[in-house]
Amino acid sequence: MPSKANTYHVHLETDRKRPELFHLPLDQWLAAAKRHRALAKKLRVTVGSNGENLDAALGTADFLITNCPPPKERLRERAPRLKWIQTTAAGVDALLPFDWLPADIALTNNRGAHGPKAFDTVAMALLMLHQRMPETFANQRAQAWQPLYTTPISGKTAVIVGFGDLGQGAGRAAKKLGLTVIAVTRSGKATRIADRVLPTKRIDSVLPKADFVIVTTPLTAETRGLINRERINLLKPGAGFINIGRSPIVDYVALRERLESGTLCGAVLDVFDQEPLPPDSPYWTTKNLVVLPHISCDDPRYVEHLLDFWFGNFERYLTGKKLKNIVDRQLGY
Amino acid sequence: MPSKANTYHVHLETDRKRPELFHLPLDQWLAAAKRHRALAKKLRVTVGSNGENLDAALGTADFLITNCPPPKERLRERAPRLKWIQTTAAGVDALLPFDWLPADIALTNNRGAHGPKAFDTVAMALLMLHQRMPETFANQRAQAWQPLYTTPISGKTAVIVGFGDLGQGAGRAAKKLGLTVIAVTRSGKATRIADRVLPTKRIDSVLPKADFVIVTTPLTAETRGLINRERINLLKPGAGFINIGRSPIVDYVALRERLESGTLCGAVLDVFDQEPLPPDSPYWTTKNLVVLPHISCDDPRYVEHLLDFWFGNFERYLTGKKLKNIVDRQLGY
Numbered sequence: 001m002p003s004k005a006n007t008y009h010v011h012l013e014t015d016r017k018r019p020e021l022f023h024l025p026l027d028q029w030l031a032a033a034k035r036h037r038a039l040a041k042k043l044r045v046t047v048g049s050n051g052e053n054l055d056a057a058l059g060t061a062d063f064l065i066t067n068c069p070p071p072k073e074r075l076r077e078r079a080p081r082l083k084w085i086q087t088t089a090a091g092v093d094a095l096l097p098f099d100w101l102p103a104d105i106a107l108t109n110n111r112g113a114h115g116p117k118a119f120d121t122v123a124m125a126l127l128m129l130h131q132r133m134p135e136t137f138a139n140q141r142a143q144a145w146q147p148l149y150t151t152p153i154s155g156k157t158a159v160i161v162g163f164g165d166l167g168q169g170a171g172r173a174a175k176k177l178g179l180t181v182i183a184v185t186r187s188g189k190a191t192r193i194a195d196r197v198l199p200t201k202r203i204d205s206v207l208p209k210a211d212f213v214i215v216t217t218p219l220t221a222e223t224r225g226l227i228n229r230e231r232i233n234l235l236k237p238g239a240g241f242i243n244i245g246r247s248p249i250v251d252y253v254a255l256r257e258r259l260e261s262g263t264l265c266g267a268v269l270d271v272f273d274q275e276p277l278p279p280d281s282p283y284w285t286t287k288n289l290v291v292l293p294h295i296s297c298d299d300p301r302y303v304e305h306l307l308d309f310w311f312g313n314f315e316r317y318l319t320g321k322k323l324k325n326i327v328d329r330q331l332g333y
Numbered sequence: 334m335p336s337k338a339n340t341y342h343v344h345l346e347t348d349r350k351r352p353e354l355f356h357l358p359l360d361q362w363l364a365a366a367k368r369h370r371a372l373a374k375k376l377r378v379t380v381g382s383n384g385e386n387l388d389a390a391l392g393t394a395d396f397l398i399t400n401c402p403p404p405k406e407r408l409r410e411r412a413p414r415l416k417w418i419q420t421t422a423a424g425v426d427a428l429l430p431f432d433w434l435p436a437d438i439a440l441t442n443n444r445g446a447h448g449p450k451a452f453d454t455v456a457m458a459l460l461m462l463h464q465r466m467p468e469t470f471a472n473q474r475a476q477a478w479q480p481l482y483t484t485p486i487s488g489k490t491a492v493i494v495g496f497g498d499l500g501q502g503a504g505r506a507a508k509k510l511g512l513t514v515i516a517v518t519r520s521g522k523a524t525r526i527a528d529r530v531l532p533t534k535r536i537d538s539v540l541p542k543a544d545f546v547i548v549t550t551p552l553t554a555e556t557r558g559l560i561n562r563e564r565i566n567l568l569k570p571g572a573g574f575i576n577i578g579r580s581p582i583v584d585y586v587a588l589r590e591r592l593e594s595g596t597l598c599g600a601v602l603d604v605f606d607q608e609p610l611p612p613d614s615p616y617w618t619t620k621n622l623v624v625l626p627h628i629s630c631d632d633p634r635y636v637e638h639l640l641d642f643w644f645g646n647f648e649r650y651l652t653g654k655k656l657k658n659i660v661d662r663q664l665g666y
Contacts, residue, residue, distance in 0.1 A: 021482050116485040123510070124460035127453055131628070137470060140624045143617040145609030147626040149354050149633040152449040176509045177456070276478030284476040291473045293480040295464075300482040 007044050009081075011057040014049040015068035021302050022067040022088050023049075032307035039311050042318070058082065065310060072100035084317065086310055088303070090114055090165065091246060091333070093219035098329045108313065108325040109333075111165045113305055114297035118169030118216070118244060121296035125268035126177060126212055127153060129240030134266035134288035154178025159210035160194070161203070161227070162217025164333075166244055166297060168193055170214045182206050186222070186331075200226070207234040212242065218333035219246035229254035241267040244296040248273065252283075260287050270296035340377050342414075344390040347382040348401035354635050355400045355421050356382075365640035372644050375651070391415065398643060405433035417650065419643055421636070423447055423498065424579060424666070426552035431662045441646065441658040442666075444498045446638055447630035451502030451549070451577060454629035458601035459510060459545055460486060462573030467599035467621035487511025492543035493527070494536070494560070495550025497666075499577055499630060501526055503547045515539050519555070519664075533559070540567040545575065551666035552579035562587035574600040577629040581606065585616075593620050603629035 012024040026047045033040035046057045054071060058079035064070060067088040071078060082105055087095075090111040101107060128134070132148040139146045158174040160167050163183040171181045171193040181194045184206065188199030198206060200222070207213065213235065217223045225248065232254040235241070241264060243250055252273075258264050266288035275294055277283055283291055299305065313323050327333060345357040359380045366373035379390045387404060391412035397403060400421040404411060415438055420428075423444040434440060461467070465481040472479045491507040493500050496516040504514045504526040514527045517539065521532030531539060533555070540546065546568065550556045558581065565587040568574070574597060576583055585606075591597045599621035608627055610616055616624055632638065646656050660666060 019480055019482075021480075116487065120460055120464065120485050120510070124457060124464060124466075127457035128461070131453065131457060133457075136625065136628075137623075139626070140617055141474065143612045143614070145626045147352055147354075147628045149352075149628055149631055149635075151632050151634065152453050154449065177453070279476045281476070284473055290470075292469065293472070293478045295469075295480045295482055298480075298482055299484050301484065302482075 007042060008062040009044045009046070009057075009060045010063040010065065011054075011061040012045065012047045013051070013054060013057075013064060013066040013068065013070075014047075016049050018067050021298060021300060024065060024067060024088070024303060028303050028307060032304065032311060035308065036311040039314055039318075043314075063314075065306075069094050075100060075105070076102045084108065084323070086110075086306075086313075088306055090297075091218050092327055093246060093332070096220070096332050098327075098332075101329070106323055107327045107329075108323055109327050110306055110309070111325055111333075113165075113299070113302065113309070115165045115169035115172075117297045117299055118166040119173045121244060121270070121292070122170040122214055122242060123173035123177060125214075125242045125290075126158065126174060126179070126240070128290065129212065129242070129266045129268065130156065132265060134290055138288075152178070156180070156211040157182065157209055158212045158214055159184060159203075159206050160214045160216060161200075161249075162215065162223070162245060163191055163194065163197070164216070164218070166216035167214075169297075170216055170242075170244070174212075174214075179212075182209070204231065204234060207231055208236055210235065210239055212240045215241075215243040215245045215249055217245050217249060219248055220332040223249050225249070225251070227251060232258060235264065237263050238265050240265045242269075243267075244270045247271045256282070256286050256289070259289055262287065264288065266290065268292060270294055340375055341395040342377045342379070342390075342393045343396040343398065344387075344394040345378065345380045346384070346387060346390075346397060346399040346401065346403075347380075349382050351400050354631060354633060357398060357400060357421070357636060361636050361640060365637065365644060368641065369644040372647055372651075376647075396647075398639075402427050408433060408438070409435045417441065417656070419443075419639075419646075421639055423630075424551050425660055426579060426665070429553070429665050431660075431665075434662070439656055440660045440662075441656055442660050443639055443642070444658055444666075446498075446632070446635065446642070448498045448502035448505075450630045450632055451499040452506045454577060454603070454625070455503040455547060455575060456506035456510060458547075458575045458623075459491065459507060459512070459573070461623065462545065462575070462599045462601065463489065465598060467623055471621075485511070489513070489544040490515065490542055491545045491547055492517060492536075492539050493547045493549060494582075495548065495556070495578060496524060496527065496530070497549070497551070499549035500547075502630075503549055503575075503577070507545075507547075512545075515542070537564065537567060540564055541569055543568065543572055545573045548574075548576040548578045548582055550578050550582060552581055553665040555665075556582050558582070558584070560584060565591060568597065570596050571598050573598045575602075576600075577603045580604045589615070589619050589622070592622055595620065597621065599623065601625060603627055 014023045065086045084106040130153045157180045159182045161184045163185045183194035183197045227250040229251045268290045270292040347356045398419045417439045463486045490513045492515045494517045496518045516527035516530045560583040562584045601623045603625040
């Protein structure tokens with residue numbers, strides 16, 4: 001069915017294997033459409049899941065909102081009118097490289113949605129690690145009273161790897177708790193939140209100073225394996241480690257060795273190579289490791305916020321403004 | 334041995350059963366004396382433990398610094414020159430009632446030492462409860478991946494019972510995380526940190542509004558049993574509970590019932606009737622309960638800070654100023 005004049009077709013595609021939080025059901029769309037009535041009148045919507053009616057929808061779709069990798073094979077041929085793809089995720093590492101994406105199809109991600117939760121999770125993780133909660137929880141399980149006294153966290157140093165939406169949320173949290181924040185970024189350009197910013201190539205100079213390392217960077221060709229064994233071993237005794245970015249950025253084998261040897265105060269990891277983590281994974285029982293089930297940065301109002309963001313961007317589209325959150329095809333995020 | 338002219342005798346008494354953090358050893362005194370040389374010249378020090386040489390010391394002591402209840406029997410007779418007792422604890426509930434304390438012996442406590450750690454612990458506990466960490470830790474123990482998504486904590490409401498040093502530390506933490514803070518205090522007088530302050534008699538009106546209740550009040554005749562079963566049952570479903578004050582303020586039996594029934598998101602308790610908690614205590618395994626081994630408000634530099642405070646107060650004593658931290662004999666704190 002061709003679009004009516006002045007009407008665009010938007011298709012919402014859900015991979016039902018993803019947590020329900022990230023599903024794009026019709027009722028959420030209709031609720032968002034009520035909040036954006038004038039814009040919604042210009043749209044015809046279809047909703048699908050697990051690719052079942054995807055090709056029929058792509059035949060006329062102008063826009064795609066998807067919680068899973070978009071169809072990469074012969075995309076232009078299958079989706080002749082497609083102009084814009086919106087992902088529900090901020091990280092688009094699963095879509096790299098972008099050789100499948102025609103130059104005239106915009107790709108926007110969901111960066112900016114995760115900062116407030118990153119703030120909360122990193123504040124919690126810093127305080128838990130500093131106050132030796134991983135050991136204290138183990139003592140509780142062993143029904144053993146073993147006070148571990150710690151100074152206030154104020155004055156400690158956090159090295160934050162990546163300083164986008166997540167990194168800045170982490171940085172705001174660390175500053176509120178009185179820490180010194182050193183950000184490590186691609187550009188090394190100064191930002192308001194951090195006390196110091198260094199380019200990635202100088203990371204080795206600051207890792208030994210870190211009381212806490214917080215990995216928040218997107219996974220790209222440049223960041224894959226960035227925190228390798230050598231760098232894990234630069235961490236000082238008693239340091240804490242937090243990863244809310246992606247697991248392939250960090251050598252988890254080396255990290256686990258340091259945890260098991262007791263030379264770190266602990267780690268809080270929210271991301272793993274295999275998710276859900278299987279029941280027999282060694283991470284569940286690694287000493288002083290807190291496993292978070294990939295919840296660090298996601299608000300249950302996720303899709304509600306995403307659709308509000310999308311409607312705002314759709315208005316920019318209609319008025320010829322540049323879309324927000326366009327993914328840089330070279331940088332990969 | 335009588336004091337030399339212009340020299341005062343200070344005795345440091347340690348109960349070795351207390352955690353080492355609270356011991357008053359000679360080396361700590363000598364280190365503090367180096368930081369306060371001029372004042373230290375006016376002092377002769379004796380150090381004792383477990384009451385072994387206590388009566389000999391009391392015979393000439395002008396001042397007593399103690400980590401345990403001072404000798405109550407016939408105190409004036411045994412300590413004819415005693416002018417001032419300093420406790421290492423902030424809570425003096427173990428010394429109540431004060432009928433043993435001669436009117437001309439000042440009693441000072443260690444309030445004001447605990448705020449920075451209370452800030453850290455309460456910030457951590459609020460974030461852990463809000464982000465459903467008690468369940469998440471149980472899931473980790475069961476090796477089960479079960480994401481529990483939560484909104485940012487900002488905008489939630491904390492009711493803080495008691496708003497002294499601990500309560501204000503808790504209040505600053507809650508405000509930094511974006512919560513609304515309702516303080517419940519004896520006087521009900523406004524303070525800068527809290528959004529609202531109510532007198533204790535109106536506590537029932539705010540407990541049902543609390544996303545989190547934080548008990549920080551000293552244990553006195555007025556606060557014993559304050560958070561009784563009826564008030565525990567005023568807490569709304571999903572609320573979180575934190576106690577860094579004293580256990581007899583709260584009906585823990587009623588609290589455990591609500592935890593076991595799953596109608597609270599969890600509790601973080603740092604204080605118990607019996608400490609150390611015995612290995613067979615039911616608290617270790619109560620559902621969604623995090624047991625802290627009385628570490629919430631204590632810095633390992635505790636005695637160092639206490640002695641610096643004491644020297645400052647000693648200077649006030651010499652110059653005829655009113656001592657800081659004098660315990661109110663009527664109010665009991």
